[in-house]
Amino acid sequence: LPDYVAERQSTAKQFTEKIETSAVRTPVVPDDRSHAFHQYTLLTDEREQLVEHLQDNGVGAKIYYPTCIHEQPAYSHTDATVPTAESVADEVVSIPVHPALSEQDVATISQAVNEF
Numbered sequence: 001l002p003d004y005v006a007e008r009q010s011t012a013k014q015f016t017e018k019i020e021t022s023a024v025r026t027p028v029v030p031d032d033r034s035h036a037f038h039q040y041t042l043l044t045d046e047r048e049q050l051v052e053h054l055q056d057n058g059v060g061a062k063i064y065y066p067t068c069i070h071e072q073p074a075y076s077h078t079d080a081t082v083p084t085a086e087s088v089a090d091e092v093v094s095i096p097v098h099p100a101l102s103e104q105d106v107a108t109i110s111q112a113v114n115e116f
Contacts, residue, residue, distance in 0.1 A: 007099035008037040011106055015040055015095070018110035024050065039064060040097035042113070047093050050116050054095065057112040062094050 012035070016026045025043040029035045044050050047063070054061035068089050070080040095109055 004099045005036045008040075008097050009035070011097050011099075011101055012037040012040050014103075014106045015097070015110060018106065019113050021114045021116060023116050024113060037097050039094040041092050041094045043088055043091045044093065045091060046116075047091055050113075051093055053116045054093075054109075054112055057115070059109050059112045060096050063092065064094055065089075065092065 012027065019026055019042075023044055023046065027035065027037075027041060041064075042050070051061045051063065066089070068082060068085045069075065070078060070082055070085070095113065096105070101109075
């Protein structure tokens with residue numbers, strides 16, 4: 001597991017360095033923290049268009065959590081409001097970050113995001 005996390009972190013760092021378009025926002029990890037990068041999630045105001053663009057270019061892009069947790073049926077008895085989660089729920093899209101990605105894969109994915 002530590003090796004997989006290290007690979008994901010390395011790939012995430014490459015994405016953060018290579019993705020330059022202002023059409024998306026990349027994850028931010030404070031200096032005093034670490035992130036396992038189970039997913040590498042971008043934020044964009046044009047999520048549906050980005051997903052379509054990436055898929056058209058052979059990049060697997062997914063929306064893993066289209067509904068906030070507190071809005072799931074199991075939590076219907078609560079009266080929770082989570083403004084930050086609610087504000088980004090329609091903006092999140094994840095790109096591949098698994099340990100098997102090659103440097104060429106990272107370059108291809110980054111280029112497709114930047115072309116958006």
